Amino acid sequence: MSRQSVAKAHQKIQELSWEPKYHEPVSQYGTDYTFQKAQKKDPLKQVLRSYFPMQEEKDHRVYGASDGAIRGNMFRQVQERWLEWQKLFLSIIPLPEISAARAMPLLFRTVPNPELHNGQAIQMIDEVRHSTIQQNLKRLYMNNYIDPAGFNSSLRNFQNDYCGTIGRQFAEGFITGDAITAASIYLTIVAETAFTNTLFVAMPAEAAANGDYLLPTVFHSVQSDESRHISNGYATLLMALADEGNHQLLARDLRYAWWNNHRVVDAAIGTFIEYGTKDRRKDRESYAEMWRRWIYDDYYRSYLVPLEKYGLEIPHDLIEEAWNQIWNKGYVHEVAQFFATGWLANYWRIDPMTDKDFEWFEFKYPGWYDKYGKWWENYNRLSRPNGHKPIVFEDVDYEYPHRCWTCMVPCLVREDMVMAKVDGQWRTYCHEMCKWTDETAFRPTYQGRQTPNMGQLIGHREWETLYHGWNWADVVSDMGFVRDDGKTMVAQPHLDLNPDKMWTLDHLRKCPPLQSPNVLLNEMTDDERTAFAARYVRGGPAGRAPVDA
């Protein structure tokens, strides 16, 4: 912009807002939080006269790199193991991005500070940027990567696949329910401030190590916007903290948002980084090490803890429990193993682990091989069709898990599974915290306090329910995960593109029907259900049956 300083220009545009005299703007979203009008400053200090050219320049760099990647034949060096997982990630992420744009209006009437609305409007259009620039990256992959299957059906896939659905809650949590819970605490305070570090910084670094420098190009450009969004959330949080009546709700929402983000984001990104890479240098950081740096140190210790003195109740116990899950209970490994067990219901190919991978895992996570090594050897042995069935039907000492009603990741750390009858239905939860979220947090009262604006968990939250009793060939056809010859599956448990080595619907036709764990659970007698739960929590690790079973 011209010689006017940004600060001066930003001060000038504060004159734009006005107090309504004749009609109030429509109020469409509720909150149980209360806010006093406060002169909280817009931390972005963004003026469109400089914002648009800045973003355009960032775009030029992104698209220039895209052209360069194609001209330089980047895909000759891309690891298929890595890019296959991008079929999942890039099918999901444009929706959370655009949902963040849609979330901004939830704050207009609930946070009475016009200066902050300016920052929220800019975040809105940033998010439109992110969603479409990520769709464009996926389009480029589809056009230039060896196997377009799964990219070409992406936005149908993620809507009806259980992995896509796990990710989808990340988006829907931004746009519904209590406006502050959704658009401020869940979206900006936790998802953007904590977990975009692993999503948009740690993961792109891994992409680059696997020959893909376009993902870092796009996502670092995205992340440069996120830092501004974090400021939006911080300003709103400080306003909320100013009213002591909000502290109870802030404590509730921070617990819910933290735990849900951990369950969903760590499951997905942890799997991509640990099991999607071919880079097995011993001195490259594991996901656990990245988590410790980006989330524990940078977010928890540097961002959250200092807020304690303003009255924010920090969920110290849950931060430590998330770490406990990742480090001691093998959360990421359990998730990766489950995704690979259920490969046939997906829309990407999952490469078997090799001796080199085993060595790295053992180095980074001592004891890994004893838990997971044998299963991955079986996965490799059963990866090409050769008269046997997919691994989920074979005897490899793995029991198909029940699904968590709240986070929808299965109850993989078996000892943590809890069960409850909620709204007339027996439900399983992966952890006491997920049970709390459904039973206690997402309810119209909380600790005796009326919370009429709190949202609800809705939908058919167990994917298997829809296909209870179906033949697997029909399941995969119904979801559309079939290639253009009408029989070869999009998903494969290996990377071999020789059609003779690829699984088809004919192979699935011979498999036992799909059974919904939740339907079966609700068909049990009380005694059967009690026995089931007692047995389930003695299972694991690595999905093993209880030793005395």
Add this chain to the structure above:
Amino acid sequence: MTTTQDSPQVRSVPKPVFTDAEAGAKVFPDSLARQFNYYTPQKRKQSHYEDVTVEVQPDPRHYLSQGWLYGFADGRGGYPLDWTVLKAWGSDRPEPERGPGTGGKGYDWPATGWHEFRDPNEEWEMTLYRYNSNVVRQVTQNVEAAKQSKAFEQWNRNWVRFIEQHVGAWMHVDHGLGLYLFANANRRAPTNMHNNAISVNSMHRIRAAQDLALYNLTLSEELDGFDGTAHLETWKSDSAWQGVRDLAERLTAIDDWCEAIFAANVVFEPLVGELFRSHLVQQAAPGNGDFVTPTLVGAAEYDFAERDLRYTKAMFELLTADKEFADHNKAILQDWLSDWTTRAIEAARTLQPLWSQPDSKPPRFEDGLDRAKSRFSGIVIGLGLEEPKELAQ
């Protein structure tokens, strides 16, 4: 610590590996399937815009087999169709019943007529940043050139007052509608195509507001006696502006997102916005020695006339020609036309005193209003609606 040539430092870096993972390296099922296969393009080929926009926002009527996962306190999630009373074909079909053993299939894509809308401007991030960057660069250069040539010093005293008060007042309209009508509506529509177009519209308005505010700041620095805060008092209490202010506030109070877009872009903008910009400011400025203001106001006019109105027409043309609900939609739109035309004409008439304030007068108010009405009629008739009788006010 130092290193010597005898002990070269070995850095740990990932090693490039030739994988031959580029398109065409092998032939296998789907190896040539390089188009998104989950939607039907509007024209023969899928456009870049469609590829980055269509189906990002899901719909339980087709692929969203597990339904929405989070709801508001009343248990409703996503983007309820009844957030507008207008309907597109398929709107009344119930959401597919899903449960144990039903499978996941819904209606064939697109399931409802809402998904047939495409923004004719084909706006996505690349286009919106390029367009708006061009505008702000050009506006900045125009103002800078005017400063260097001392162009503002040619303005007569009344024109200075006119700019500080009345052109300044319009920034509040742009800002209020940009934030509380358009940005607000980007949460409300049932497809990504609608919501993205609406969010781009929002940024046009907020940018135009800021263009005027920063222009006002420049004038405060360049012109002795220019009161950079006069627009606040004008907007707040000048009787000539209270009709527009009342209407702008009323527009932000609309609950129905279609009504909000329709009232703002089909009624308010042609009858009040274009009247003010094209039939007052643009016409009066040259005679008063001002060649700068028309370039700013013209940029906002182009936003509306060439882009925002364009998508708005495409959006409502689909609804007035809908194969199932055309009559339903036309009846409602006709009612909205009556209501909002009455209010817009009233607001326009309260602005009339502005026409007599510059030394060099613009064409008569009534002539300008007639031209605005004529343009408005063309838009309305183009949408398959009837000119409202309230236009005769």
